[in-house]
Amino acid sequence: MTKTLHLINKAPQHSSALDECLGLILSDPQAHTLMLIEDGVYAALGQADTNQHFLQGLQQSKLPAYVLMEDLEARGISDKVSGVFSLVDYTGFVDLTLKFSKVQSWA
Amino acid sequence: MTAVIMIQDKEVALDKRGYLRKLSDWSPEVAATLAQQEDIELTEAHWELINLLRDFHQRSGLIPSTRALIKLMTKELGSDKGKSAYLMQLFPGTPLKTVCKISGLPRPTNCI
Amino acid sequence: MTAKKQKILVIIRQAPYSSVLPEAALDIVLTAAAFEQEVSLLFFSQGVLHLLAQESTDSSAMKNISRALPSLELYEVNNILLDREALQANALQEDELLLPAKLLNPVEISAAIAAADQVFNC
Numbered sequence: 318m319t320k321t322l323h324l325i326n327k328a329p330q331h332s333s334a335l336d337e338c339l340g341l342i343l344s345d346p347q348a349h350t351l352m353l354i355e356d357g358v359y360a361a362l363g364q365a366d367t368n369q370h371f372l373q374g375l376q377q378s379k380l381p382a383y384v385l386m387e388d389l390e391a392r393g394i395s396d397k398v399s400g401v402f403s404l405v406d407y408t409g410f411v412d413l414t415l416k417f418s419k420v421q422s423w424a
Numbered sequence: 425m426t427a428v429i430m431i432q433d434k435e436v437a438l439d440k441r442g443y444l445r446k447l448s449d450w451s452p453e454v455a456a457t458l459a460q461q462e463d464i465e466l467t468e469a470h471w472e473l474i475n476l477l478r479d480f481h482q483r484s485g486l487i488p489s490t491r492a493l494i495k496l497m498t499k500e501l502g503s504d505k506g507k508s509a510y511l512m513q514l515f516p517g518t519p520l521k522t523v524c525k526i527s528g529l530p531r532p533t534n535c536i
Numbered sequence: 537m538t539a540k541k542q543k544i545l546v547i548i549r550q551a552p553y554s555s556v557l558p559e560a561a562l563d564i565v566l567t568a569a570a571f572e573q574e575v576s577l578l579f580f581s582q583g584v585l586h587l588l589a590q591e592s593t594d595s596s597a598m599k600n601i602s603r604a605l606p607s608l609e610l611y612e613v614n615n616i617l618l619d620r621e622a623l624q625a626n627a628l629q630e631d632e633l634l635l636p637a638k639l640l641n642p643v644e645i646s647a648a649i650a651a652a653d654q655v656f657n658c
Contacts, residue, residue: 319650321649321650333549333581333582334549337549337580337581340621340642341642341645341646341649342646344642344643344646345643345646348646348650419650419655421649421655421657422657423657424557424657424658
């Protein structure tokens with residue numbers, strides 16, 4: 318089975334990338350994993366109203382989801398992350414990309 | 425570097441490869457002059473192709489690849505004309521580049 | 537080129553005039569087709585709006601790719617895929633589209649992405 322790591326680097330308020338990506342992958346959590354980087358990490362803010370529908374969807378689907386620690390720290394939000402995400406650092410991110418047969422960037 | 429040729433008392437600017445700087449400068453007289461520089465005398469068969477290419481470019485905004493042009497020729501001019509040999513015979517050398525130049529289109533970059 | 541043909545999937549997700557990405561995507565399609573690769577083009581999300589004929593493009597500084605789409609068959613790009621849900625969300629009818637396309641649901645879109653050797657997600 319092809320396993321794909323999906324990278325989101327835009328904030329959900331500025332781009333429909335996360336919505337579009339989740340629309341395709343939530344139904345098949347075995348084949349896909351989500352990773353937030355750069356401004357994409359804002360989607361991991363656990364208390365933000367605008368994020369609730371993503372977070373619920375992620376929680377229900379049990380799709381694995383990661384967020385890049387360095388990008389959270391740079392934005393001062395590393396203590397506000399929803400529990401559905403696992404935190405990884407750059408090294409962990411690189412390890413992750415090696416584990417997947419495909420890496421898909423959502424521009 | 426820009427060259428300027430005079431056609432019917434009008435200055436027409438060419439780029440360093442001999443293509444029109446401004447596509448709106450094109451006229452049948454410009455085409456005839458550009459063809460002369462390539463040692464081609466334009467016949468009815470040439471014009472048929474030039475008109476086809478100009479119409480395609482105006483309609484689609486695209487510059488065809490050689491294969492796409494031959495497919496277009498097959499579709500619009502019939503299968504006996506939709507052949508690379510026919511294109512070569514009218515515009516020898518590098519046919520796509522030459523026919524684009526004479527038709528006042530930009531230089532094809534995807535020349536395959 | 538002797539290498540095996542690559543299955544290339546280009547995805548257009550942005551609406552006309554929203555950015556230069558759709559134009560870049562079309563360039564990828566034409567280049568890949570020139571190299572005789574197996575190219576598919578998927579219009580996803582707001583990207584489906586490119587399938588409507590634009591009435592006039594003169595007033596915009598940006599190019600639009602719609603007028604090029606009916607000529608893609610000359611480049612042997614025949615596999616045009618469309619996000620069925622986005623079509624419905626935008627209240628578009630199949631018969632008003634610029635060219636015939638295969639309508640796919642989300643599961644089929646996922647499968648098309650998984651089946652491609654290279655995906656350009658624009």
